Amino acid sequence: MKTPILVFLSLLAASHAALATDADKQLAHGEKLHNSHCVKCHTDQVYTRDNRFVKTLNALGKQVRRCKDNTGATWFDDDTDAVVRFLNTRYYKF
Numbered sequence: 521m522k523t524p525i526l527v528f529l530s531l532l533a534a535s536h537a538a539l540a541t542d543a544d545k546q547l548a549h550g551e552k553l554h555n556s557h558c559v560k561c562h563t564d565q566v567y568t569r570d571n572r573f574v575k576t577l578n579a580l581g582k583q584v585r586r587c588k589d590n591t592g593a594t595w596f597d598d599d600t601d602a603v604v605r606f607l608n609t610r611y612y613k614f
């Protein structure tokens with residue numbers, strides 16, 4: 521009777537590890553896109569300055585999309601989301 525519980529726990533642990541890997545991959549992808557596009561226009565000081573105007577996660581997403589559109593970056597929505605996740609994880613922490 522304990523076997524189904526062990527199987528369930530094993531599957532749960534494996535799925536958790538897979539999710540962590542996917543999150544890590546998305547974060548690394550966002551960092552790569554950021555480093556190849558965003559730093560062409562500004563340094564990371566724009567994220568850390570005292571008078572930054574991005575104050576929410578929603579505002580961060582809008583700003584990343586605005587920058588993407590202004591630079592002509594050909595990102596998919598997943599790419600934009602990865603950059604937002606990277607910036608939030610590294611700088612904003614909303």
